[in-house]
Amino acid sequence: MIDACTKIIALKVFRGEQLATIHFWRAVGWNKKGDYSNVITDATEAIRLQPSQAVYNLRGSAYYDKGDYDIAIADFDDALKLGPPSGIIFHNRGNAWRGKNALADINQAIRLDPSLPQPLINRTAIWRAKGDLDRAIADGSEAIRLAKDKPPVNIMTPPNSVLISGYIHRALAYEAKGDYAHAREDYKATLGITASDAGSKANQATAKVRLSLVTEAPAPVPRDAPISIAQQPSTPSQQQATATPAPLPSPLASGRGKRMALIIGNGAYQHVKALPNPSSDARAVAKSLREIGFTVSEGIDLDRAAMQKMTRDFLREAARAQVAVVYYAGHGVQVDGRNYLIPVDVELKPGTGMTEAMIDMDTIMAGLDDQVRTNILIFDACRNNPMAQQVASAGVNRGIEGASGLAAPTSLGTGATLGAGTLIAFATAPGQVALDGEGANSPFSAALSRHLGTPGLEVQQMLTRVRAEVVSSTKHKQVPWSNSSLLGEVYLAER
Template sequence: MKGSYELAVADCKASIAMRSNYPYAYNNLASAYLGLRKYDEALSAAEKSIQLKWAFLWSHLNRARALSGLGQRESAANEYRATLAIDPNNAEANAEYKVVAAQVAGPSDKLRPPTVSPSAASLETAKPSQTVAGPTGRRIALIIGNSAYQSVPTLPNPIRDASLIARMLKAVGFSEIRVETDLSRDALNRALLDFSKATTDAEWAVVYYSGHGIEVGGLDYLIPVDAKLQTDRDVDFETVPLALAISSVDSARKLRLVIMDACRSNPFISQMKRTIATRSIGRGLAAIEPEPGSLVVFSAKNGETALDGEGANSPFAIALANRLATPGLEVRRLFDLVRDDVLTATGKRQQPFAYGSLSGSEDYYFAVK
């Protein structure tokens, strides 16, 4: 993927060399720089496209994405509003605008929702400063974002994704949210153990993990930031089984939910030496069958990989954040819609998938009507 973006940058620069006032080439150059996460260059290219009177949606959307990548949230939100003034029904702009709004702490006049059509307005989510009515009872969550891997390149988005999901769970009334980032194996084990103890009198228990994961021999594992994984044998000693994350929510009385945004293309696989011929190393994660009453959601279907996205958050995190605060959206329906949103955002390259089952005698809402 990186090589494709670099080729796109070279092609756009060649076009600009032949025709320096070609706004479309600058807009494409901005898209390519976003893919490389070179946000300063992307911002410059997008602004040049706009200056050349290419005042269409994609130039403004690229400018908004670059500002978001640079951490300039309020400016990014204003640029998303300019984008939506051009096309109020654009799904990408609406979704990304709401994510940026949720990342800005506290209310701001600059973050007023844009005037949009009723269909787009129905997707509006709560900002962290708002509280949407949620079910009564104790609802708790453990949010983990592993970005700073020591033996492979850093994953930029998991820490940001963890922060975003934590904000949205707070918005819908979760009473306790523990956020942990860049955990070693020992720290990850400890966090899951502590959380399992905290769930004993909880109605809902939710674990959200964003980072690298791996499937070996038909079993799934979370990869801590200190893992080296030089051989397949190292998996048993350097990772944490997904089964432990599932076990950590077992004591909750009603909803037991584990969300795995851990199906990214995994650099560990290419460097691991095979020492056990019968032990397979899979692409993505393997399908699982949790105990009845539990739900495990993967950001990509078993055997597939998830995308990190071109902006400050992954497509899965954006879709999940957008849907969490929708009043009256039952949890099974919620994840169906998250799947549809991600399929649309990724051009059907990524399909989230839910495993397990919940009792049909009760409905579960993150936010009630």
């Protein structure tokens, strides 16, 4: 479609409305590829030539996908002004509001076209965020019925994407309610459908992680049971800290507003270069978070089994949190574009899988990918390539050799974009090496722990201050880096 439209445009024989239509269809082609910048370019030219409701809606959707929500709302406003009233455009604008005014637009979309499953899926997420799980499940069920009975025929809607979205959102509502049997069924249904687009693949990545978590979980505790997460104290002499089994959390309604953090510091490596600072880095950050009201699960010098268990316990409980923070200090590495965190017992031997000995960062990101929660992931990792000597001597997969630093987290290994409502920060830029520092803490964690608890400081402003301090203290040798799909201002410390 893109090539055909490009050739027609190059002929320069069409003008006005006809040329606008060609630019519109090329924009549709770019949209299918996820090339939202080119969508906006072609849609803008189509609007210049001949404004229409469809092209404003298309450009607004592209701005939404790029995270430019205010511009997207303006385009949806213009689309609605051109009329007639459209359920899908009200649904799209409700998406772009991200909370404020969202429910009003979603309700209007449902009134205008009760056969559309997409607004019901959005309202499922809205009810879940409000803790009204029965309404969430009811809307999710109706959305799934509609998606099965009348699959979307819109050329801009990827095949199966609506049904996959319906199942994952209902599954999350069932899980929040403590109905793990139905949650498992929906997660399995999510995974049993062919995914053709990035968003659907991201939903399936989340379903895979959540399915394993609810499959491992014991029977749910009563709704009024207290919610808690294991807090693991540590001492300098500890070689390994593990979380005691965390009580299964109560449903979302009783845990709304809860802020949780997973803090891991690995430095006492047994087979690769040890690091002096991660344990003190982790303790400093954990202390700062506790002081501003976070419930913290803390682990120091964890082997793979302990690190995996603590991570999975946290992911299970964080499903009921409003804000989830993950902080890791220690060795990290990228393999084939995926990032891995390294436990203290990592050892590569001939004939063993390299990545099996490490913790996949994509798994953590997928487990937290949920638009009703804010996720902050911070990694003071990749202080050098700890595996180079082992790779050279063991003769194992050598994909790690040429990769310095960690990979930019613009996508999960599935190819899906970073989940909405997530900020991920690295101590240094992608592909670069972070410094361990000469004092008790790394330059990054020292600055982070100083600014983390500053009252009234929005999280991205806080990271800007951290970045400036690290650049100054390292004489421009290290530049912290972050990527955000946050949907609004986030304050970790109360204003």
